Amino acid sequence: MERAEVAEARKRIHVLIVGAGCFGLSTAYHLLVDNESSTDLGAQGTAPWYKVTIIDASDVLPAPDAASTDLNKIVRTSYSDGWYTRFAKEAIAKWKEGTICGKDTYHESGVLVLGLRYQSTEGPDQGLTTPYADAALRNDREINARIEEFPMPGMARRALPQGVIGGHLFDEGAAYLNRDGGWASASKAMEAMLGNVKRLGGEILTGCKLSGISPQADGTSTVNLENGEVIHADMVVLTTGAWTPLVVGGIPHLENVLKDRLVATGQVVATLRPSPFYQQQLREAPVLLDWQSGFYMFPPNEEGVIKIAIHAEGHTFAPGSSQDDSSGSNPSNLVDRISRPRTVRTHGEDDGTRVPRHILQRIHAKLEGAYPELGKVALETTRLCWYTESPDENWFIDQVPGHPTLFIATGGSGHAFKFLPVIGRLVKERIEGRLRPEDAVKFSLGREFGARFRSRLGEPVALDEGTLWGPKEFNIARVTEQSV
Ligand SMILES: Cc1cc2nc3c(=O)[nH]c(=O)nc-3n(C[C@H](O)[C@H](O)[C@H](O)COP(=O)(O)OP(=O)(O)OC[C@H]3O[C@@H](n4cnc5c(N)ncnc54)[C@H](O)[C@@H]3O)c2cc1C
Known part of the structure; x- marks a missing residue:
């Protein structure tokens, strides 16, 4: 037929x-x-x-x-919930085939998971409380992912390309490299x-x-x-x-x-473009994902651009949240209290890409902790990217x-x-x-939610528009700081 x-x-x-x-x-x-x-x-x-x-x-x-x-986006099987680990394995097989999401859009750089507990000679497990990362390692082992474990602080530097100097971020706990993952050109x-x-x-x-x-x-x-x-x-x-x-x-x-x-929360993302020398050096670096702070970063993409970001508490944005209608009698005020994306579409190319400066500074401090030389490179772009969060x-x-x-x-x-x-x-x-x-x-709408699960610290806070910075403000502040 x-x-x-x-x-x-x-x-x-x-x-x-x-x-x-x-x-x-x-x-x-x-x-x-x-x-x-x-x-x-x-x-x-x-x-x-x-x-x-x-x-x-x-x-x-x-x-x-x-x-x-x-x-770009991280493609990883390293989840604390084994259901997602197994489903991500299926997804990665499809990314590799290249028939659904395009050829050459998936880059298997490996994902270096940082922030695991480690065994110390001085006593029991030391360091960080990162049950998420520990569970992710167990799940990755279970699916026989190609992993290399770095059980002591500092050892994770072995996952970096030759000649790359890793900063103190690599000294803060145990780590592991999952070679069955990387990033996608989103x-x-x-x-x-x-x-x-x-x-x-x-x-x-x-x-x-x-x-x-x-x-x-x-x-x-x-x-x-x-x-x-x-x-x-x-x-x-x-x-x-x-x-x-x-x-x-x-x-x-x-x-x-x-x-x-369901809550919309804005998460801070920034990019930088290091010199061709550093682009070349880091081209083969893995994605870094630090479960202790939520910081993550990618190796340079085809254009030499590096994205840095943080999986953090996030910000809500509701234009009417400061209006006083405690009785809730005005329905239009209630709509105004719903958090929604604040973006280029609502606030234009310049204002719509600005981000809370304290989060930007937090991300940048982690970047310096990972690769001190990159801390000297000016930021090129910033953006709030909006999660749709379930409890x-x-x-x-x-x-x-x-x-x-x-x-x-x-x-x-x-x-x-x-x-x-x-x-x-x-x-x-x-x-x-x-x-x-x-x-x-x-995945049902009516499921019960027990204790709120969050893969990161903190609860979302209301965005204070008075604290927003773009790359220009950030770079000027850095130069001023350094010249004082
Ligand atoms: C900063 C950040 C980093 C992330 N990093 C990763 C990562 O590394 N790895 C990973 O796996 N995931 C990551 N995610 C999560 C992932 O990006 C999202 O889960 C996913 O993209 C959500 O897709 P979506 O289709 O729900 O929403 P979207 O991609 O936002 O699409 C929603 C669409 O609906 C349209 N729309 C909205 N309202 C209307 C309307 N009234 N009428 C018609 N159309 C409408 C919008 O224009 C938009 O095109 C990240 C997310 C963010 C924000």
């Missing part, structure tokens, strides 16, 4: 995906790729044929301020995904901002856009990342289900209660990008009711 005939014979389902980030594009890919995978009705007779439309609020894709749009991978989704027949509409979803009596949904247009779909998947807490106000039921369970750092992949055809896939919690090649498969399985029961519970 020809492909066109199969399409005719199968039940056609029009799926509208809202948000073209990592969750949205991966979902689109997995829905579409199975349309293609068989022309044999015998094998796939009951499988539906998906027509996929993706809309995104941004005029250009990948959206400049989406969490998924970035220079924006390039997103572009490859966009290309694949189009090639598979997906329709992608930019400049379409969702304002509300109304369920219809026949089980379909009407999706309203801010520009007044309306789209009808059999099924809707909401993948709006850190904007989700804002978006759900227009969707019956979902607002209550997600109340206090237990697990994602939400579920059907919205009361809407049989409305699904949500979000709550990346700062670690979903590495799963770009595979995460959409989970969403497809949830849509089709085929997700393993234990996974369905893990």
Whole structure:
């Protein structure tokens, strides 16, 4: 049977995906790729044929301020929860194949995990309290990852390329190098995904901002856009990342289900471009990931740019949080109290990329601790990148209660990008009711949250716009400091 005939014979389902980030594009890919995978009705007779439309609020894709749009992201199996370790292993196999997220977008530099406890001759375990890193090592051992352990402080320098002088960051605990990991060129991978989704027949509409979803009596949904247009779909998947807490106000039921369970927090990222000499020296360096402080950094990318960042407490941004409406009587004030991304789209190229200076200084101090010579290099860019945080750092992949055809896939919690090649498969399985029961519970909207799990120290704090710096302010302050 020809492909066109199969399409005719199968039940056609029009799926509208809202948000073209990592969750949205991966979902689109997995829905579409199975349309293609068989022309044999015998094998796939009951499988539906998906027509996929993706809309995104941004005029250009990948959206400049989406969490998924970035220079690079860490790809690691080193998780304290073995479920993610195993799923990341699957993802890495796909990154290496290069068929889903593009060729040459994955770089297996290895990930040097710092901040583990160590055994001292003076007594029991010494140093740092980093149960996350210790558990990650156990999980990496369990999947037989290619790891090299550095049980004593200082030994981790052996993982650095010859001639590179590592600073005191390498003296602060035990460490291990996981060679089965590295980093992905994030924006390039997103572009490859966009290309694949189009090639598979997906329709992608930019400049379409969702304002509300109304369920219809026949089980379909009407999706309203801010520009007044309306789209009808059999099924809707909401993948709006850190904007989700804002978006759900227009969707019956979902607002209550997600109340206090999804928070947008801004995380500081900066870049620098060292001299060609240091670019060359560090080209083969592993990604550094220090679980004690949350600091991480990448080797130079193809353009010689190094990204530095911190997985830290994060900042919330709610324009109305200082307004006094303690009675909660004014609904517009309540909306203004929802944390949402403060980015180039809301605050322009200059102000929209500024970051809290104390976090920038904290990251920079760690950079100097890792590679003292890089501490002398001026910063080139800064940015707040927005996590969508759930209370237990697990994602939400579920059907919205009361809407049989409305699904949500979000709550990346700062670690979903590495799963770009595979995460959409989970969403497809949830849509089709085929997700393993234990996974369905893990990612359900209604799951119980015990003690709040956080892979980092501290709770998010409200962003103080009076403390924001861009690279210019930071570099001037550094020069002034050094000349005093
Ligand atoms: C600083 C930082 C570092 C990170 N580092 C890593 C890492 O090293 N490794 C890793 O695996 N993960 C990492 N992550 C996490 C990862 O980037 C995210 O989990 C993932 O990208 C989230 O994807 P998403 O699809 O949920 O959101 P996004 O990529 O933000 O996409 C959401 C999309 O929805 C669109 N949208 C929003 N509102 C609307 C609307 N009303 N109508 C239509 N469209 C809308 C937006 O324009 C956007 O394109 C990091 C995240 C950050 C912020």
